[in-house]
Amino acid sequence: MSEHHLLPLVDAPTPERRDAARNREALLRAAQELVERCSADAVTMDAVAAAAGVGKGTVFRRFHSREGLMAALLDHSETEWQAAVMSGPPPLGPGAEPWERLMAFGRSRLETTLLHADLIRQAGRAGTRSFAAYSFAAMHVRYLLAQLGVTGDLPLLATALMAPLEAPVLDQQVRIEGLDVDRIHAGWVDLARRIVGRRT
Amino acid sequence: MSEHHLLPLVDAPTPERRDAARNREALLRAAQELVERCSADAVTMDAVAAAAGVGKGTVFRRFHSREGLMAALLDHSETEWQAAVMSGPPPLGPGAEPWERLMAFGRSRLETTLLHADLIRQAGRAGTRSFAAYSFAAMHVRYLLAQLGVTGDLPLLATALMAPLEAPVLDQQVRIEGLDVDRIHAGWVDLARRIVGRRT
């Protein structure tokens, strides 16, 4: 028994070998660059594998599927966003009144969702399902609603509040119906008022 | 000029040749059967072409893409639903109070969306975009909201009301979070109350 674990705290799920980690980063970097220099469609598994200088099988080993890869790309910015909510400056971060935070949440979600619309679409189910993203946002909204003294089935009210900010809905409104972002945001604020029960 | 148009009213977009119509039906029937006897995944373009006894190219000529084929399958039940709303029995159809109709709308949408969840998912964008479906429902909700004396940006309020009934959201709630349908419906009724501004 000569295990040199300095932190044998939680049972390690499997530490990941060093070459594996290197390849993961190389792949993510390659994919990111492909998205920026071309488009999300250009991110083919062969292309990203070649760009990262690894075999195709490796890409699938790391990310399971193309959708998984897209989700991984999203995960990065999603994590930043979570940090901004948990410990960033107000009004998005802590320190502002719940209502102000809720408004900031709406605006922020609206913008980032539209910004990453392509990636989200291509991530398909993985984007929604890796609900490290989704469930964090939902939790935050539930928390704010509770702070605002809203009564009722909070999980469902939170869903109702977030649903119009989901990518497919926004996509439809912006790309097809041609609504502009400010109007959509105003509509969302109105919705929030009605749900929370504010006069103003 | 010996055109024998009995109804030259609106300029015919292109009447569709008889063999084409026959093949369209054969393809739809074959696809439908594949869905029922196997699953939506089993609906391969090659498979449906073979089952209908036509070439693969024909399938794409008719339906543009796999998503288009799925959308066409959906379109059928969607049309029935529209008929039920426009001229079916109350409370879904005309004849009931607006609030009752709205409640019936919610329940009905919830059920049919879940029923066709697979097809909708596989139809991808085509399902949303062929908004013969979507825009009809949106119009109906706007109409009911107006009847109920709701003031505000009705198109956006309608969207807010329908968004939680969209397939991806419901899918997440039912399949992943494990919520049961009655609770979701109750939550939607609550949402409608808040948006409409009803006491009860």
Add this chain to the structure above:
DNA sequence: AGACCAAACGGACTGCGGTCCGCTTAGTAT
């Protein structure tokens, strides 16, 4: 250092969505 093995790797291979283009046929004009 050497041995051992589980994890990782790579690329050939499969199946499906989608395109292309030369052939066939339904409908029409004469």
Add this chain to the structure above:
DNA sequence: ATACTAAGCGGACCGCAGTCCGTTTGGTCT
């Protein structure tokens, strides 16, 4: 009936997602 043409047809062909399996390599134990 015959000729004409545009719409329709079919299936070979292509690119990409995803799988499989023989080979390599990082980590560890002695």
